[in-house]
Amino acid sequence: MRWVLVAAMVIATVAADLLQSHEMKRAGEQSVSARGLARLLHVIARRRLLILGIACNAVSFLTFMALVQTEPLSFAVPASSSSFVLETLLAKFVLHERIGARRAAGALAVLAGVVLVGS
């Protein structure tokens, strides 16, 4: 059961992040002051794909909530990071981000670390 939850969580997380990254880059720079957050809510209300991204986040969050009830936080949190590899590849090929050697090496170190923390 816990791996079904992990799979659902990963798919939802990847969809949420791709949609949100794509939409937020198009929306322009945002801030987190009270005014900035109000403006951000306004941006969200106007963008359907962003709302879809947030819905995916909700699915990801609810599966995470179910997972932490039965599993320790130290399993649930690293398990949720299996989306990491998939998302980094999609960031390069779908979002056209430039991932140089240093960023790739850093991402791999983080991934190895997350796996070690989780197992």
Place this chain on the structure above:
Amino acid sequence: MTNLARSSSAVLKTYSVLLFFLALKAAGNSSMAWGMKQVPERMSMNPALYLRAMLNPFVAMGVAALILALLTRMALLSLADLSFVLPVTAIGYVIAVFLGKVFLHETVTRQRWLGTLLIFAGAALVGSTSPDTTPIDITPAAEGPK
């Protein structure tokens, strides 16, 4: 490429938003994990159970902090690449392990501390790259209706 002065202040802004996100996420996760352990029912596909779980004040506070964290992360994604945001926000896992040990009394093995060290090093390496490599600055005026 944008000019140097503008990009260095943008990097500073990116890091402040990142710190704010990490604080919210750590507080939210810990509060929710603590609260969920006090909720007797197993979660299932039934949404009513989730709503009832939110009657627990720790779960409710956790959810509020995590919603604010979500908005903050969206602001972060407007400032930086997804392939930058993912590794640097992994510092959150380090904080989760630390808080799990201190407040929830979870055991932290030597292997887990090694993983923590790798996450730190990797995040620092990614953090030293330019946060935004897709500078297609689309102004609202230049953009067509969606």
